[in-house]
Amino acid sequence: MKRVVVDPVTRIEGHLRVEIKVDEASGKVQDALSSGTAWRGIELVVKDRDPRDAWAFVQRICGVCTTAHALSSLRAVEDALSIEIPKNANYIRNIMAATQNVHDHLVHFYHLHALDWVSPVEALKADPAATAALQNTVLEKYQLPVTGPQDFNFDAYPKDFPKATSTYFAAVRDKVKKIVESGQLGIFAGHYWDHPDYTVLPPEVHLMAVAHYLNMLDRQREIVVPHVVFGGKNPHPHYIVGGMPCSISMNDMNAPVNSERLALVDQSVSMALDLVNYFYLPDILAIGDIFVKNGFVDGGGLAKERVMGFGDFPDEPYSGIANGDFHKKLLLRCNGVVENFGKGIESASYFDLEAKDFSDPAVINEGVEHSWYSYPENKNLHPWDGVTNPQFTGPKEGDKTDWKYLDEEGKYSWIKTPKWRGKMTEVGPLARYIIIYTKVKRGIIQPTWAEKMIVDQIEAVSKVLNLPPEVWLPTTVGRTATRALEAQVFANMNKYFLDKLIANIKNGDTATANLDKWEPESWPKESKGVGLHEAPRGALSHWVVIKDGKIANYQAVVPTTWNACPRDDQAGHGAYEACMMDTKVKIADKPLEVLRGVRSFDPCIACSTHLYNASGKEVSVVNTDPYFKG
Amino acid sequence: MKTKDSMWDLFQRRGLSRRSFLKTCITLTGILGLSPSMLADVVAAAEKNALPVVIWLHGHECTGCDESFIRSQSPMASDVLLNMISLEYSDTLSAASGEQFEKHLKETMEKYAGKYILATEGGVPLAEDGIYCMVGGRPYVTVLKEVAENAAAIIEYGSCASWGGIQAARPNPTNSVAVSDVVSGKPIINVPGCPPIPEVMTAVVMHYALFGEIPPLDSQGRPKQFYGNRIHDTCYRRAFFDSGMFVEKFDDAGAKAGWCLYKMGCRGPSSYNSCGNMRWWNGLSYPIQSGHGCIGCSSKGFWDNDPFYQRLPNIPVPKTITTADEVGMVAVGAAVAGVVAHGAISAVQKNKRQTEKHDDNVRGPQA
Numbered sequence: 001m002k003r004v005v006v007d008p009v010t011r012i013e014g015h016l017r018v019e020i021k022v023d024e025a026s027g028k029v030q031d032a033l034s035s036g037t038a039w040r041g042i043e044l045v046v047k048d049r050d051p052r053d054a055w056a057f058v059q060r061i062c063g064v065c066t067t068a069h070a071l072s073s074l075r076a077v078e079d080a081l082s083i084e085i086p087k088n089a090n091y092i093r094n095i096m097a098a099t100q101n102v103h104d105h106l107v108h109f110y111h112l113h114a115l116d117w118v119s120p121v122e123a124l125k126a127d128p129a130a131t132a133a134l135q136n137t138v139l140e141k142y143q144l145p146v147t148g149p150q151d152f153n154f155d156a157y158p159k160d161f162p163k164a165t166s167t168y169f170a171a172v173r174d175k176v177k178k179i180v181e182s183g184q185l186g187i188f189a190g191h192y193w194d195h196p197d198y199t200v201l202p203p204e205v206h207l208m209a210v211a212h213y214l215n216m217l218d219r220q221r222e223i224v225v226p227h228v229v230f231g232g233k234n235p236h237p238h239y240i241v242g243g244m245p246c247s248i249s250m251n252d253m254n255a256p257v258n259s260e261r262l263a264l265v266d267q268s269v270s271m272a273l274d275l276v277n278y279f280y281l282p283d284i285l286a287i288g289d290i291f292v293k294n295g296f297v298d299g300g301g302l303a304k305e306r307v308m309g310f311g312d313f314p315d316e317p318y319s320g321i322a323n324g325d326f327h328k329k330l331l332l333r334c335n336g337v338v339e340n341f342g343k344g345i346e347s348a349s350y351f352d353l354e355a356k357d358f359s360d361p362a363v364i365n366e367g368v369e370h371s372w373y374s375y376p377e378n379k380n381l382h383p384w385d386g387v388t389n390p391q392f393t394g395p396k397e398g399d400k401t402d403w404k405y406l407d408e409e410g411k412y413s414w415i416k417t418p419k420w421r422g423k424m425t426e427v428g429p430l431a432r433y434i435i436i437y438t439k440v441k442r443g444i445i446q447p448t449w450a451e452k453m454i455v456d457q458i459e460a461v462s463k464v465l466n467l468p469p470e471v472w473l474p475t476t477v478g479r480t481a482t483r484a485l486e487a488q489v490f491a492n493m494n495k496y497f498l499d500k501l502i503a504n505i506k507n508g509d510t511a512t513a514n515l516d517k518w519e520p521e522s523w524p525k526e527s528k529g530v531g532l533h534e535a536p537r538g539a540l541s542h543w544v545v546i547k548d549g550k551i552a553n554y555q556a557v558v559p560t561t562w563n564a565c566p567r568d569d570q571a572g573h574g575a576y577e578a579c580m581m582d583t584k585v586k587i588a589d590k591p592l593e594v595l596r597g598v599r600s601f602d603p604c605i606a607c608s609t610h611l612y613n614a615s616g617k618e619v620s621v622v623n624t625d626p627y628f629k630g
Numbered sequence: 631m632k633t634k635d636s637m638w639d640l641f642q643r644r645g646l647s648r649r650s651f652l653k654t655c656i657t658l659t660g661i662l663g664l665s666p667s668m669l670a671d672v673v674a675a676a677e678k679n680a681l682p683v684v685i686w687l688h689g690h691e692c693t694g695c696d697e698s699f700i701r702s703q704s705p706m707a708s709d710v711l712l713n714m715i716s717l718e719y720s721d722t723l724s725a726a727s728g729e730q731f732e733k734h735l736k737e738t739m740e741k742y743a744g745k746y747i748l749a750t751e752g753g754v755p756l757a758e759d760g761i762y763c764m765v766g767g768r769p770y771v772t773v774l775k776e777v778a779e780n781a782a783a784i785i786e787y788g789s790c791a792s793w794g795g796i797q798a799a800r801p802n803p804t805n806s807v808a809v810s811d812v813v814s815g816k817p818i819i820n821v822p823g824c825p826p827i828p829e830v831m832t833a834v835v836m837h838y839a840l841f842g843e844i845p846p847l848d849s850q851g852r853p854k855q856f857y858g859n860r861i862h863d864t865c866y867r868r869a870f871f872d873s874g875m876f877v878e879k880f881d882d883a884g885a886k887a888g889w890c891l892y893k894m895g896c897r898g899p900s901s902y903n904s905c906g907n908m909r910w911w912n913g914l915s916y917p918i919q920s921g922h923g924c925i926g927c928s929s930k931g932f933w934d935n936d937p938f939y940q941r942l943p944n945i946p947v948p949k950t951i952t953t954a955d956e957v958g959m960v961a962v963g964a965a966v967a968g969v970v971a972h973g974a975i976s977a978v979q980k981n982k983r984q985t986e987k988h989d990d991n992v993r994g995p996q997a
Contacts, residue, residue, distance in 0.1 A: 006728035007766050010721050013693045015765060037764040040690050040755075041803035042796060050937035056925060057933070060796045063694020063825060111700070115725040175712065184680055184716040190734030191725035214708045221701040221828075225911065232917030233910045234701065235694040235825055238925075240880055245922035247885040254867070254888025256921035264914070392761065401759050403767030513881040595727055606692055 001030065002588040003405060007037070009598060011112040013064045014038065014605030016564070018598060019406060020580055022588040029594065032573070032580035033408045034564050036415040036605050043554045051077045051546050052241045052518075054554065058542065059236055061556070062606055066235035067100045067227070068535035072542040072556070077241050079321045080529025080546050086511040089243030090317045091501040092230050095265070096237065097313070097533070098493040102272050103223040104536035105429070105487040106280050108602045110216040113480060116596035117287050118209040119198040120176045120188055126207035128169035134204045135164035139278065142285035144460045144485075146453050148492025149499075155270035160219065161278050162212070172211040192590040200294050205286060212279055219275060225268035226494070229261050243513030248505060257512075262502065269494040276484070276491045284484040285464060288477045292465050299476030299597040301578030304342025307431035308420055308562070310353065310541065311335030312534035313450070313493065321530050324355045331450045331493070332534060333439065334432040337420055341434045344470045348438055351421075358530050358541065364557070366418045370566035372411050380419065408567075415605075417565040417574065418557055426575035427538030427562045428601060429482045433458065434473060449496075450489055457485045476579065479600040520549035535559055537602050560604050576601060681713075682838055683746040685738060685777055686720040689770045690763050690797045690806050691752025695788040696722040698825035702832040703912050710832050714839040715747075721765075732766050739780060747838065748781035750774065753790040753797050753806035762804040771812060778813040783844050785819045785834060786810060786851075789927060792822040799933035810851070819844055820851035824927035827904055829912070830856045850930075852902070861898040861924050864906030867891070885921055895939040896923030903928040 002024050007017035015038040021031040046057045054077055059070035071093060078085065085093075139162065179185060198206075224234040230246045231237020238245055249255035313331040320326065327335055337351040357363040361382035368375050374391040375381060393411045398404035406412035419425075436454050439445045447455060458469050461481065465472050472478050517523060523546065531542040538559030545553035565574040573581065579597040586593065686696075700707040711717055717724075718738045719731070726734060738746065752770075755762040760769030778784060786792045786809045797806040810818050821834055834853060837845040845853040862868065870876070870890040877884040877891050892899070898906070901924050905916040917924055923939075926932040 005767075008721055008727065008731070010724050010727045010731060013722075015688075015763060017764075017767070038690065038755075038770075039762055039804070040797040040806070044801060044803050045796060045799045045933070050939070053936050053938050056938065057796065057799075060692050060694070060824065063692035063697050066694060066697070107700075111723065179712065182680075184683070184718075186681075186716040186718060187711060187720060187723045188725050189718055189738075190730045191727075192730070214712075217700060217708045217711075218706045221703065221707075221911070224701070225914070228911045228915050228920075230920060232915055232920035232922060233905075235697045236927075238917050238920060238922035240922065243881070245880055245885075246920050247881050249886035252887050255886050256888070256919065392758070395767070398767065400761060401769050401772065403764070510886070511881060515880055518880075 004588055004591055005405065006591065006595065009595065009603070011115070011599060012603035012605065013062060014603070016598075016603055016605045017406070018576070018580065018594065019408075020585070020591060020594055022585050022591070024588050027584040027586055029581045029583060029585060031408060032577045032594070033406060033412060034415075034566065034574065034576040034580075034598070035406055035413040036564060037413075038605070039414045040606065043556065046551055046554050048550050048552075050520075050549070051080070051544065051551050054544065054551060055239050055241070058554070058556070061558075062604055063235040064604060065100060065104055065536045067096050067231075067237060068533060068540055069542070069556070070237075070239055071097055072531040072533040072535075072540050073544070074239055074241055074531065075321060075533065076529045076531030076542040076544040077546070078529070079531060080527040080544055081241075081517045081523055082320060083242050083514055083517050084317050084319050085243045086514055087317055087504050087509060088248060088501060088512050089514075090314060091497045091504065092244050092246065092512070093239075094313055094497045095226050095269075095494050095501070096230060098490040098497065099224060099226045099269075099272070101490040101536050102276060102487045102494070103220060104602075105483045105490075106216060106223065106275060107220050108536075109280060109284065109480065109484065110213050110220075112602070113596075113599045114209055114213055115188075115191070116592065116599055117291070118201060118206045119193050120206070120210050121180065121193045122198050122201070122203050122206040123173060123176055123210045124180065124203075126169070126173060126203035128173060128207070129166040131169040131204040131207045132164045132166045135162055135208055138208070138282045138286045139164075142282035142289075142464070143277070144281065144457055144488070146456045146460065146488070148453060148489070149449050149496055153270075153495075154266060155273075158274045158278060160271055160274040162215075169207055169211060172214065173207055176210060192587075192592055195590055195592045196586055197592055197596075200296075201287060201290055205290070209283060209287070212283055216275070216279060219271075222268055223272045223275065226265045229265050230257070240513060242515050242518060243511075245513070247512055248510040250505070250510075262498075265498060269491070269498055272494065273491045276487045281484045281488055284481050285461065288481045289465060291477050292467065292472060292475075296477055297467075297471060297475045299579050299583045299593075299600065300342060300474035300478070301580075301582040301597075302424060302426045302573070302575040303430055303434070303474035303479070303579075304340070306337060306339050306420075306423060306425045307341065307434045308337045308353070308425040308427050308539060309334030309432050309435045310532045310534060310539040312532065315448075321532055322355055322359075322528075326532065327355060331448045332432065332436065333445055333448075333451065334435040334534065336435050336439065337425060338435050338438045341438065342470055342474050344468070345438060345441055350438055350442060350444060355530075358532075363421060364418065365422075366416045366557075367568055368411075368416055369569055370408075370411055371413055371416045373416065380422070411566075413566040415561055415565050417568045417571075418561055419568065419571055422571060424565075424568065424571045424574055424578075425562060427559045428479070429486045429536075429538070430473065430479045431538060432486070432534060433482045437469060450493060453489050453492065454485070457488070461485070476583070476597045476600045483602070523549060526552075537604050538562065560601075563601050564603060564605060576603075681716040682835075683738060683742045684715045684717050684749055684835065685735065685746055685781075686717060686722075686749040686751065687770070687774055687777060688721045688765075689750065689752030689754050689774065689791070689809075690795070690804065691788070691790050693722060693751075694825045695751040695831070696720070698828045699787070699831045701828040701911075704829060705832050705836055707832075710835060715835050718746075728766075735777070739777060743780040745782055746780070747783055747785065747835070748777050749785045749787055749835075750791045750809045751787045753795045754809060754812050755797070755804035755806045756812070757803075757805040774809065775813065778816065781816060783817040783819065783838075784809065784813060785821060787821050787831060788826060789822045789824045789932070792820045793930045795824070796933055799931075817844055818851050819847065819853065822852065822857075822928040822930075823903060824932075826928070827856070827908055827910060829908060830904060856904045856908070857902045857928070859902065859904070859907065861901045861903055861906045861918070864904075865898055865918055866906070867918060880921070888919075891918055891921075891923040893941050894923045895937070895941050897926030897929065897932070897935070897938075897942070898924045899942060901926040901929050
């Protein structure tokens with residue numbers, strides 16, 4: 001048995017450490033430990049501030065999923081103050097959220113995850129002409145027969161299309177060769193390039209993927225143009241409580257939104273569709289197909305047992321979340337929990353998740369058995385009732401500021417352990433896909449166009465892989481593939497909401513903000529709200545309590561908390577740990593397979609909500625989760 | 631500050647033999663997974679000049695600065711990463727992880743001692759011996775100090791590294807501070823913003839790659855080129871301020887016509903950054919153009935200059951010029967008041983410039 005530590009885990013957001021115990025003979029991971037090793041305390045920072053500013057503060061929880069926390073925060077504050085935003089603001093926010101998902105997913109694959117599958121060193125062996133031929137085959141073979149709704153399409157031809165010439169691939173290969181020969185490998189330095197998994201793909205796939213890595217590095221900025229137009233910048237675009245600050249006028253070039261600005265958005269939306277349809281999705285399917293055919297159907301872990309979603313993308317404005325109206329208006333009704341999908345859709349169980357469940361301590365609570373906190377009588381507590389008692393116990397071996405091994409039997413992470421009805425659950429794109437597929441196939445919902453597209457995609461991919469969904473979906477490949485499939489849905493969602501925005505402006509409605517409740521004098525003395533969002537990494541929730549015009553309590557339970565949490569002695573392992581333990585390792589010292597599994601979640605580890613002053617004394621009872629990330 | 635030494639230069643300087651140099655090249659060829667026939671190419675490359683080496687560390691941050699960096703259009707991210715610098719260590723982009731990655735960091739620090747650029751992102755938490763941000767099992771502050779020791783220059787990317795950032799806003803639970811609060815004796819380039827404009831971030835390394843030295847800095851260590859103007863003075867809505875034409879309420883007629891956002895709390899009059907002249911996405915927009923006031927994200931301590939929708943005169947800021955009501959003395963006085971206001975601002979600018987000139991270089995020698 002060998003114990004291997006990987007710290008820092010790179011190509012993620014934030015500070016993550018994993019430790020695994022590997023049986024070297026069988027390659028089986030006997031135990032795995034996931035630890036968040038930093039916290040910042042933004043929930044305390046936001047306390048006593050103006051709730052209209054909260055979105056800007058909590059947006060800085062994460063610069064990768066940059067709009068996710070701003071949007072959840074706006075929704076929570078608007079829920080507390082009973083503000084219904086105008087139609088245009090709803091459409092624009094949906095475009096910004098869908099844009100974020102497309103961008104985040106694409107950058108995650110090419111720039112954070114791809115190097116777990118492909119290697120620039122292998123690319124050197126590729127024949128440029130054969131790579132050009134491969135590119136053509138990939139484009140033909142891996143197009144999914146699905147389309148989204150479109151009213152206007154000004155895109156005359158695909159502006160962004162993969163270059164499939166031998167000259168191009170030869171130039172890319174030569175550049176990679178120069179880098180390798182220079183000895184200055186830069187971002188490619190020091191990795192396990194000799195790992196046998198890098199020979200699963202033929203050299204030509206490596207070269208094609210490396211070319212796309214570079215191509216997408218330079219193109220990704222164009223995807224977020226809607227953020228720059230509607231929010232002024234990216235990362236961290238601007239919003240306002242009650243709607244959007246980007247007023248619309250077709251009479252003024254100085255207006256934040258006019259015809260010229262809408263044309264910019266339209267162009268970007270069309271381009272994002274091209275990037276997903278011609279680069280991202282075919283690349284993922286080509287790579288995934290080869291890996292699956294080589295037996296890589298592991299890494300599913302918790303996804304086979306339990307997944308959860310909250311639902312998102314209100315088609316039209318809603319009057320509140322706590323009152324249930326939000327969940328009646330959604331295009332993506334992935335709110336719910338699915339158990340045992342790994343045993344097949346017939347054996348899977350579905351449990352609904354409604355607005356009222358979010359305030360029920362029996363439905364969602366958190367424990368700190370293995371987190372650096374203590375709870376009275378070591379009970380599980382609902383986020384609303386959390387207390388903050390820090391209990392940093394240090395590592396098992398080493399000292400406080402120089403760790404050797406963390407203590408899996410004791411406390412080992414700043415992340416708490418959230419549970420649904422006392423059970424561990426996975427969230428994210430894979431969870432959303434499993435839930436919607438189950439709900440539609442079992443007749444629980446009549447699908448919207450977006451939900452139908454998801455089911456069609458799953459069936460089309462099952463055909464390509466020649467495997468049923470329950471086999472390929474809950475795996476490391478499936479987790480990575482659903483992100484690309486989802487990018488296609490979100491790219492179409494952009495087009496859908498842009499069409500709705502234009503149609504609404506055409507009808508004479510240019511309002512972008514509802515300011516009836518802008519002044520604090522118009523607010524109740526005390527109010528509470530919840531904001532839900534399906535962020536790129538999964539189900540995200542923010543809670544706010546507003547008292548006397550100020551934030552009295554602010555809480556967030558984020559996707560990475562659900563996935564990256566430490567174990568619970570009753571409920572078992574969280575999603576990261578379960579994934580690692582469902583993955584075989586070929587070389588214990590070079591656990592590439594485990595890192596590929598962890599990165600398939602798109603880890604985003606940045607902030608804690610457990611807040612203490614410098615002497616470790618409790619300074620607030622505002623607590624939920626240590627990790628505040630989407 | 632010349633950094634363009636080849637591996638062979640380094641071997642010669644350390645008095646190491648040609649034989650040990652060739653041995654290293656053979657090892658390198660193996661590590662890179664290259665065939666032995668490519669040894670000659672590796673030797674040739676190692677004798678050539680190298681790209682400036684950059685080590686990028688992450689403390690208490692949100693990775694928004696990395697995201698901004700790769701959004702750069704000119705130069706493009708791929709050109710920066712492959713042809714202008716050699717980014718040997720980055721939590722966000724590097725292929726390697728864990729032990730091998732930490733070993734590579736150590737080797738890079740030794741090999742390029744005194745030559746590498748240290749780029750930092752994020753604040754530095756000091757509470758409880760720094761355990762609130764651990765990297766490789768050690769406090770970030772420890773790693774930061776180690777890497778800083780032999781750096782040629784340090785870049786503080788973003789308002790967290792520059793000023794402590796959001797986690798340092800009251801009550802600053804982790805006692806998070808700026809990089810320059812714990813590291814000194816080096817040229818430190820301060821590139822604030824939440825995040826900074828992509829092209830400002832890449833321009834700093836591009837300047838270094840082009841001219842072999844760090845760009846000229848102001849009294850606060852910021853590149854003069856990008857932080858020399860107030861957003862207010864470069865804002866395309868400035869004429870409306872001068873004419874007293876203000877947005878009074880979001881989405882009102884003034885908002886639709888793109889009037890001045892001063893009364894909506896805009897921090898443009900106290901913020902030094904290039905949002906007004908460069909804008910984001912090579913001139914596409916910036917927060918004010920999209921209808922929201924500037925929140926002053928490049929200013930020191932801006933998070934505690936809230937609430938953001940209260941206009942400047944009502945909060946403690948250092949450079950209040952006049953009140954909006956005075957400026958906007960409605961129709962009749964508008965033109966006159968505009969001139970007065972403009973004069974006042976110009977005077978402030980002038981004083982600012984003189985002050986800057988006076989205390990240049992306070993943060994350390996320029997290259």
